[in-house]
Amino acid sequence: MARRKLLLLLKPLDAYSLGSSSNGVSRLSNPQILHHLDSRNKVHKDVISFCKNILQKKFVDWEEILRDNLCYPVRNVDVVVTFGGDGTLLHASHFVDDSIPILGVNSDPTNAEEVEEHNNEFDATRSTGYLCAATVNNFEQVLDDILEGRSVPSELTRLSVHVNSELLPMYALNDILIAHPCPAEVSWFSFRIKKEGQPYSPLLNCRSCGLRVSTATGSTAAMLSAGGFQMPISSHDLQYMVREPISPGAASSRMYGLINPNQSLDIAWYCKEGYIYVDGSQVRYYIKHGDTIEVSARAPLLRVYLPPHLLGQGGSYFRRNPVGEKRELSKM
Incomplete structure (x- = not known):
């Protein structure tokens, strides 16, 4: 041998x-x-x-x-x-x-x-x-x-990003954050969910502190801290959340949700500048006004030997609203 x-x-x-x-x-x-x-x-x-x-x-x-x-x-x-x-x-x-x-x-x-x-x-x-x-x-x-x-080893979903149809060289294991370089500035963008062979979801225009998208692995990190929900680590779905939206109104229920493996999140960026932060702050890619960004789970899986307590996870996704009520979002 x-x-x-x-x-x-x-x-x-x-x-x-x-x-x-x-x-x-x-x-x-x-x-x-x-x-x-x-x-x-x-x-x-x-x-x-x-x-x-x-x-x-x-x-x-x-x-x-x-x-x-x-x-x-x-x-x-x-x-x-x-x-x-x-x-x-x-x-x-x-x-x-x-x-x-x-x-x-x-x-x-x-x-x-x-x-x-x-x-x-x-x-x-x-x-x-x-x-x-x-x-x-x-x-x-x-x-x-x-x-x-x-x-x-277990197979974990990673997240891929295209900017203006060009694939970024690094895949995210935890999450990405798309935001203005200055945290006090407003991030201005729009997005919709696309599925092959089906109509786009309605366009959602946002002014906020940015947009975070996580894998199941990253759902216990910044996403959970921001009010998201923990996903079974074996899930191939992605979770997205608009950070601190300004006057979301009737669209508030669409400011967070799931992206299935056969879907993508299509984003248009309207600020003069911005960054896509990959798995924290050390890896980042510059974006500018007019850039288009596609986020999906169509990335090579990552093989990781996991600790026993993470193996065999399954079940439903729940997110608590501001008053603590649990609402079921999806099932494996």
């Missing part, structure tokens, strides 16, 4: 250096915060070393690269293993196709007791690893299950 080849994608250690300036002098006066940042740095570094020691005992070869240095498509590896949290896994997802699975290792999990202890002093939360199947405690078992074929 051929040796398996892995790519290790590492969150950089300087991600935890917020407490120091370039000359090493502390910029923070609270010693507890400094201790917390130092602890995060050490935990992350120790986990990487521990997992590398495990890899040395396995029938694998690997190379490693810092997250910020990955800017090209990944080829010729069997698995990408990310060390960090969901942000590092998201970054990896922008550079792999549907042939290479990803295993996320949460290298710095939040400790509930630590958060409770420092709740009145500072934010002691650590890395979010919602999509990460492994931690330092179970890494070897998860890895063995993958290498011996006992674990199968």
